[in-house]
Amino acid sequence: MTVRPLLDEHVGQLTLIDNHVHGYWRSGVDRVRFENGLNEANTEPLAGFDSGFDTQLGFALRTHCATLIGLEAHAGPQAYWERRSTFTEAELARIFLPAAGVSDWLVDTGLPGVAGPPEIAGASGALAHEILRLEQIAEQAAARPGDYAANFREILTGRAASAIATKTVLAYRGGFPGDLSEPTEPEVAIAARRWRDNGATRLADRVLLRFGIHQALRLGKPLQFHVGLGDRDCHLHRTNPMYLLDLLRESGETPIVLLHCYPYEREAGYLAQAFNNVYLDIGLSTNHLGARAAAFLGSSLELAPFRKILYSSDAFGPPELHYLGSRLWRDGIAEVLSGFVDRSQWCIDDALRVAGLIGRDNAARLYRLPP
Secondary structure, three states: OOOHHHHHHHHHHOOEEEEEEOOEEOOOOOHHHHHHOOOOOOOOOOOOOOOOOOOHHHHHHHHHOHHHHOOOOOOOHHHHHHHHOOOOHHHHHHHHHHHOOEEEEEEEOOOOOEOOHHHHHHHHOOEEEEEEEHHHHHHHHHHOOOOHHHHHHHHHHHHHOOOOEEEEOHHHOOOOOOOOOOOOHHHHHHHHHHHHHOOOOOOOOHHHHHHHHHHHHHHOOOEEEEEOOOOOOOOHHHOOHHHHHHHHHOOOOOOEEEEEOOOOHHHHHHHHHHOOOEEEEOOOHHHHHHHHHHHHHHHHOOOOOHHHEEOOOOOOEOOHHHHHHHHHHHHHHHHHHHHHHHOOOOOHHHHHHHHHHHHHHHHHHHOOOOO
16 A cells, blocks of 8 residues: 555645746736746757647646646646736735745845845745845955955855855856955955956956855855756756865865755755755756756755755746745655555655755755754
8 A cells, every 4th residue: 555645745735935936027027928937958949840838848837737827737828828917026926935835945146137025025925035146245345445355255255144055056157166265355356357348247257266165164144056947057067066076175163055956966966865965956947847847856865964954936927926936845845755665675664754854844954944
């Protein structure tokens, strides 16, 4: 007899902590923009013959989100779009975010034009905490007159007082291979002068990126690294977290969270096993893999210690994604863990406990949130 119903019930009742998420759209979008929001890699409008609905994410959305807006599961794309268009984005947020069953959203505020933590908290009835994006702080530091390094430290320290973590998008700015040691003050001053002279937009200077990472390490708060899957600006082949080995050896006790990780979840699992301060996040990919999400969750459970795996949605744009990440994680983790128990490899009590660790308890401990 399968234990799947018991796990479905238990996991369905868990209150999650989403340890990495973005805001939802503030204003309405047309169908082209909406379907593009279902595509992680291509940020341009999709080709005329293509459709964001014809993806694993698109199928999952029609399966799981349609019923929340009054449609039958598996409603067709046109029916879904027409029904969705009767709601504002704010109304959709008030439908989908509470349905995610999340108590705390940890929000990367580095992307413009989307809802911030106060709006997310208001729409969901949950708490929302800020994650500082280091590259945004660099832009703010460069915009001020005077010494760049001093400006960066002042802004980081001031904003970090109320923030819960920091994040770098080094993966989008050249990737991980190469020197990641801390630069000298003269090196930083020269690089900052050069960047300012070129307009100080979209930081890609390796010296300044390294500087920001080491300043964040000194804070002691969790530092998140985007790893793996991303849009085509992301240097995917240069985001294998094994390239971070030298940096991890110098990172001390500051927690490092490897975000998303697909297709490098096994390498990230090894690093979480090898370093006491490294954690594995299993967000973003869960949404985009849809009906195959359980396979990804299963491989994430191969090497990583269970107390170092964290749930997130990494939702951005359509409010549906804030809910869908939760729904697919719940379905996928119940499928994987019930399989372990049915094959007599795990006992049911351990399966229930590990689901709680990943869905909530690990993040509560790491980010010092109420258990």
